[in-house]
Amino acid sequence: MTVTPATAVAEKPRRPLSRFRSIRGRETWAGLAMIAPAGILLVLFLVIPVLLAFGLSFTNARLISLNPPRFVGLDNFARAFGADPMFLQSAWNTFLFALVVVPVQAGLGLLLAVLVNRRMRGVTAFRVIFFIPVVTSIVVVSILWKFMYQKDGLINSFIDTLTFGAWQSVDWLNNPATALPAIIVLSIWQAVGFHMIIWLSGLQTIPEELYEAAKMDGASPWRQFTSVTWPGLRPTMVFVLVTITIAALGLFVQVDVMTQGGPTGSTSTIVYHAVRKGYQQQEIGYAAAISLIFFVAVLIIALIQRRLTRDKD
Known part of the structure; x- marks a missing residue:
């Protein structure tokens, strides 16, 4: 061609x-x-389990059973909100835990970040000290605090020393009135260092020129914080609040190690209740329904938080 x-x-x-x-x-x-x-x-480990949980939530499937699963519709969800008072108690405990932990842990983390965000000798050592509980296994931390909370443990002994013997020892984890607050204190102490680092990274992104301009205008330290620091930390604040909320709503390890949901269900949470129903009592279908309710609740709370904290024009 x-x-x-x-x-x-x-x-x-x-x-x-x-x-x-x-x-x-x-x-x-x-x-x-x-x-x-x-x-x-x-x-394999996220999409397929979520789809399986969604499907099982509408059945009466059991972990070990000779009978095949049977479709029961919305019976599991009706049981959760009607015939299972422990679920409602677990939901209330989870909500109360998050309601206290989220603002306190975020506030303490910000306070520590402001304190260690200074050019002074030894500040790096303090950063490491505050961060050590974060890198320590939560299981190990829970076991140690369980011993400290005993009637003859370190906490009662310390308070007894401060009050010169006037303190009556409290069995913190076996008292329904003090068990959940005890876990709240442990959880805040263990994770506050992580959020301190997040706040600290946000503080270090704020230009120093803004503080110098505020000082030249005669702004007090509190005025500098409200006018310069806090507006500059808005993206960091959104991230911190969302992560603390999700972690607080997913409370499980501390309860499983320290109280097993007791006494009388005062420390049971939604995640712990779902695990207990699914693996201890082998009600996989009902546990999947609880997990689905938990997923929807976390999603709604996260969306509400995102809407409340979004940037406004």
């Missing part, structure tokens, strides 16, 4: 385009290969 000059000119633009498509195709396949391991793990 004879190639005319016009044909040759017409075919020239096709070669760079085909090469570009080839390079783009190789980059696409390379990118897919890189995300494949994480994607497979997410599908």
